[in-house]
Amino acid sequence: MNDIEQLIAGLSKEAQPVRPAPHPYKLSLQWTGAATLYLIVTLALTGLRPDWRESFVEPWFVAEIVTLFALFIVTALSAALLAFPDLHQKRLLAFAPVVPAVLFLAVIFLAWRADTPPAPLPEHSIECTCSILLTMLLPTAWTFYSLRRYASTHYRLAGSIALLCAFSVGALWLRLHEVNDSIAHVVEWHYLPMLGVGLLGLWLGRLLLKW
Amino acid sequence: MSGQNDNLEDLMRRSLAGDQRAYADLLRETARLLRPFLSRRLRFSNEVDDLLQEILLSIHKARHTYDGQRPYKPWAYAIARFRLLDHLRTHYADQLRHAEDYDELEEILPDDVTESEISYESISAEVEKLPAKQATILRLMHHDGYTAKEVAAQMGMNESAVKVAAHRAYKILRERLER
Structure with a gap:
């Protein structure tokens, strides 16, 4: 009991005015704003796919981009909530990425069903995954750096969600940059690696976000 | 009950503003709240004391994540639960390592x-x-x-x-x- 009294006395002496962390909505807005800017700059440097006018009248392509963008926004919000010990007392919202993820999977499945006859496969394969991984490096570093300033009690999940958010930025960039109509290729080399990235995030979260 | 909660939130708001006395009261009150929570889950009183100290340190370290606008108790309990699980995880990992030690003895x-x-x-x-x-x-x-x-x-x-x-x-x- 004496030890606790001593500790309290010591800690209270350190009580200087503290600037509270920003609200998670504001935090996620900062992340999505920075990531969107990064996406725009990357697209400006690498170029928008030349057939974008035709692509944006394809309903399944539009649905894919919209749900992927929703996944990006909601994972950013969820990661921001997971940065707080009590999830800012918005537990349901922290687990909200399930909704856009399910929608996204449904869209991909329906797009794959609608791809008859199947569009020709591009000649490249793993290059797409590598490009997405390279593109996501900067958003990943930024998000993890930011997350480390808070106090996540769900560090594994926060790591995984943060990585999925960064991956969706990379995936959005590639879909808007690369001329490719093959949904089979997109599933195999763009979106399936998401699972691995999610698992890697669990490990990275434990490594970098434990406090 | 609500009065006590208001009090905790008020103490935390004042602590974040740099009021040392309010901060000491808040930590004391938090320790009083958390002790039975930990005692129900841990066997030894020295374990409870050690963990309580660790939790108070964590609360100190994470105090910037509390903005004074939401209830204090769920925030403090979230940190307490996190540290308790961490402690139990380490404790059981230790027990498993000792199980290996017993194996060594059995080899003898x-x-x-x-x-x-x-x-x-x-x-x-x-x-x-x-x-x-x-x-x-x-x-x-x-x-x-x-x-x-x-x-x-x-x-x-x-x-x-x-x-x-x-x-x-x-x-x-x-x-x-x-x-």
Whole structure:
């Protein structure tokens, strides 16, 4: 009991005015704003796919981009909530990425069903995954750096969600940059690696976000 | 109840503004709240005290994540639960490591214990012949069931020193019993 009294006395002496962390909505807005800017700059440097006018009248392509963008926004919000010990007392919202993820999977499945006859496969394969991984490096570093300033009690999940958010930025960039109509290729080399990235995030979260 | 909650939130708001007295009151009140929560989940009172100190430190470290606008208790309990799970995880990992230590002891024993000349008493006698520190460590760990961490706390040693001393003691015992 004496030890606790001593500790309290010591800690209270350190009580200087503290600037509270920003609200998670504001935090996620900062992340999505920075990531969107990064996406725009990357697209400006690498170029928008030349057939974008035709692509944006394809309903399944539009649905894919919209749900992927929703996944990006909601994972950013969820990661921001997971940065707080009590999830800012918005537990349901922290687990909200399930909704856009399910929608996204449904869209991909329906797009794959609608791809008859199947569009020709591009000649490249793993290059797409590598490009997405390279593109996501900067958003990943930024998000993890930011997350480390808070106090996540769900560090594994926060790591995984943060990585999925960064991956969706990379995936959005590639879909808007690369001329490719093959949904089979997109599933195999763009979106399936998401699972691995999610698992890697669990490990990275434990490594970098434990406090 | 609501009055007490308002009080906690108010204390936290004042603490974040740099009020040292409010901060001391808040931490004291938090410790009072969390003690029964931990006591229900942990066996030893020294464990409760250690963990309580760790939780207060975590609250201090994470206080910038509380903005004064939402209830204080769920925030503090989230940190307490997080530290408790962390503690239990480490504790059980420790127990598993000790299970391996028991295996080492079992290796010393011959296969058929009933036909052996080595009895529990003879092992105990050999343990007593060990240097005092090693004998105490083995007694605490294998007779009284303490973890290496708890033994370290009791003997004023660090955990790895306890493990090294225990390991050396096993080696000596093995040599003596195999003779």
